[in-house]
Amino acid sequence: MDETPCPYVTGTVTRYCTLTPFTLTDAEREAIEVCAAAANNPGEFRPALYRGDQIAATLRGLLERTDRT
Numbered sequence: 001m002d003e004t005p006c007p008y009v010t011g012t013v014t015r016y017c018t019l020t021p022f023t024l025t026d027a028e029r030e031a032i033e034v035c036a037a038a039a040n041n042p043g044e045f046r047p048a049l050y051r052g053d054q055i056a057a058t059l060r061g062l063l064e065r066t067d068r069t
Contacts, residue, residue, distance in 0.1 A: 022066075024062070027058045028058055028059070028061075028062045030055075030058075031055040031058040031059050031062075032059075034050045034055055035055070035059070038050075
């Protein structure tokens with residue numbers, strides 16, 4: 001068995017693994033959904049309709065929150 005502690009600690013933990021599932025905020029989930037829709041049909045994507053600056057900030061915050069360094 002590997003004696004290294006789990007690197008994905010997000011809440012209550014045992015010695016090896018987290019017991020708290022990873023969750024997204026409503027804003028993070030919405031931002032991901034908008035980006036997925038834009039990737040699926042880029043010809044119809046209009047950033048002005050989706051508060052592009054707010055979505056970008058939300059996704060940057062998600063990346064910072066989940067940074068493992």
